[in-house]
Amino acid sequence: MSLEKSWRRLQRAVVETQVWKSIFRVGIPNTNRKRVLAMLGNVVLHLHPVKTRKSGVKMRYTWCAGGMTFFLFLVLTFTGLLLMFYYRPTIEYAYGDMIDLREQVPFGVMREMHRWGAHAMVIAVWIHMFRVFMTGSYKPPREFNWNVGVVLLVLTLLLSFTGYLLPWDQLAIWAITVGSNMARATPLAGNEGPFSAQIAVNGVNLVTAGSDARFGLLGGRIVGANALLRFYVLHCVFIPLVAAFLMAVHFWRVRKDGGISGPL
Amino acid sequence: MADTISTGAAPAAKAATEAPSRRSVLSWLAVAWLAFAAGVGAFVTTMARFLFPNVLFEPPSSFKAGYPSDYQVGEVDERWKEKFQIWVVRTPEMIYALITVCTHLGCIPNWLAAQNKFKCPCHGSGYYRSGINFEGPTPRPLERAAISISPEDGQIFIDKSRKFLYEKGQWTDPAAFIKTT
Numbered sequence: 464m465s466l467e468k469s470w471r472r473l474q475r476a477v478v479e480t481q482v483w484k485s486i487f488r489v490g491i492p493n494t495n496r497k498r499v500l501a502m503l504g505n506v507v508l509h510l511h512p513v514k515t516r517k518s519g520v521k522m523r524y525t526w527c528a529g530g531m532t533f534f535l536f537l538v539l540t541f542t543g544l545l546l547m548f549y550y551r552p553t554i555e556y557a558y559g560d561m562i563d564l565r566e567q568v569p570f571g572v573m574r575e576m577h578r579w580g581a582h583a584m585v586i587a588v589w590i591h592m593f594r595v596f597m598t599g600s601y602k603p604p605r606e607f608n609w610n611v612g613v614v615l616l617v618l619t620l621l622l623s624f625t626g627y628l629l630p631w632d633q634l635a636i637w638a639i640t641v642g643s644n645m646a647r648a649t650p651l652a653g654n655e656g657p658f659s660a661q662i663a664v665n666g667v668n669l670v671t672a673g674s675d676a677r678f679g680l681l682g683g684r685i686v687g688a689n690a691l692l693r694f695y696v697l698h699c700v701f702i703p704l705v706a707a708f709l710m711a712v713h714f715w716r717v718r719k720d721g722g723i724s725g726p727l
Numbered sequence: 728m729a730d731t732i733s734t735g736a737a738p739a740a741k742a743a744t745e746a747p748s749r750r751s752v753l754s755w756l757a758v759a760w761l762a763f764a765a766g767v768g769a770f771v772t773t774m775a776r777f778l779f780p781n782v783l784f785e786p787p788s789s790f791k792a793g794y795p796s797d798y799q800v801g802e803v804d805e806r807w808k809e810k811f812q813i814w815v816v817r818t819p820e821m822i823y824a825l826i827t828v829c830t831h832l833g834c835i836p837n838w839l840a841a842q843n844k845f846k847c848p849c850h851g852s853g854y855y856r857s858g859i860n861f862e863g864p865t866p867r868p869l870e871r872a873a874i875s876i877s878p879e880d881g882q883i884f885i886d887k888s889r890k891f892l893y894e895k896g897q898w899t900d901p902a903a904f905i906k907t908t
Binding site: 637640641644674678679682683684685687688689 | 778779780783784785832833834849
């Protein structure tokens with residue numbers, strides 16, 4: 464009995480300190496007003512809706528596919544970040560670092576988790592797209608969000624493409640050779656594509672093997688050191704930032720259009 | 728109250744004489760927006776040009792390949808395959824240089840001397856020793872590189888940056904082969 468009393472006294476003492484009150488402004492959320500204030504006053508919590516609708520947890524409807532995709536994205540970001548402590552994107556070190564990651568670093572299975580997670584995210588994003596299509600959740604007012612989703616799909620595939628080069632093994636080099644050779648055949652922007660010869664100033668071709676889209680992608684004429692570094696920056700920084708921004712738009716639109724799996 | 732009325736009147740009168748016209752505001756805005764667009768355009772252009780380096784650290788595309796007497800008639804020589812991705816082929820009439828890049832999707836084919844053909848390990852494209860394709864998914868023959876005798880020392884000079892395509896009729900160009908008869 465007295466133990467409980469002194470425990471309560473301790474609690475009250477802590478809760479009434481300036482430090483506590485500066486962090487937790489609202490107190491125990493035991494009224495609806497306090498519940499709302501607690502959510503809205505927190506930077507992480509305010510990103511979520513204050514209430515979850517019953518329709519939002521209909522797994523038979525959503526398959527949780529979008530949620531899975533986002534969860535996998537977070538897993539990949541986190542494991543990728545950890546891998547960055549050991550991997551160097553140069554042609555001297557890339558393959559060796561990858562092998563060392565697997566064999567010498569404790570829990571080096573992180574590298575495999577990153578790779579499997581990437582495969583899983585691509586599969587999940589297709590399943591999510593399929594589900595959205597099958598439930599007609601692309602119809603007005605949700606058409607814009609569908610388009611944002613398509614762009615996110617392309618970004619996911621680009622992340623897979625750029626990440627594939629980083630182990631710098633035979634599979635990586637030839638896959639990217641084939642893929643970047645396709646960039647050569649782009650109309651207007653590829654030096655072996657249609658209409659590229661038409662873009663010339665004073666008889667000097669502007670779109671050549673040293674200045675076309677493929678050159679810009681690889682940073683050179685061959686899949687070499689420049690290409691590795693470029694793909695590393697694209698894979699780790701540029702595309703994730705663009706994807707994160709578009710995901711924010713994607714989730715915002717879902718919220719604004721009535722919440723996930725809300726009635727059409 | 729009296730205070731606010733009197734102070735209210737003075738700024739109102741001031742504003743009436745100095746209010747900008749609709750036209751001047753719009754033209755000012757147009758100039759401002761144009762300047763902003765120009766600034767953004769300049770930034771994007773700079774960024775795009777930044778991504779195209781002027782100097783590359785890649786292996787040279789032209790090299791001296793020894794003397795014609797180093798190459799046997801009727802043979803496909805692989806000594807430069809690893810370093811420069813070139814096969815030197817000598818026939819009774821001429822010497823030419825084939826670029827070792829498969830014209831299907833860019834892998835490096837193998838020369839199978841026993842079967843007298845180039846065969847790509849990726850998707851099975853097959854070429855005769857002339858470079859003409861005869862099997863597999865490739866749509867066109869291997870490409871030839873510019874080849875000549877260097878006037879300085881008589882060595883064979885191969886320049887991969889100049890390519891000759893059979894399907895464009897370029898193999899008859901004198902820069903595409905060395906005549907040996």
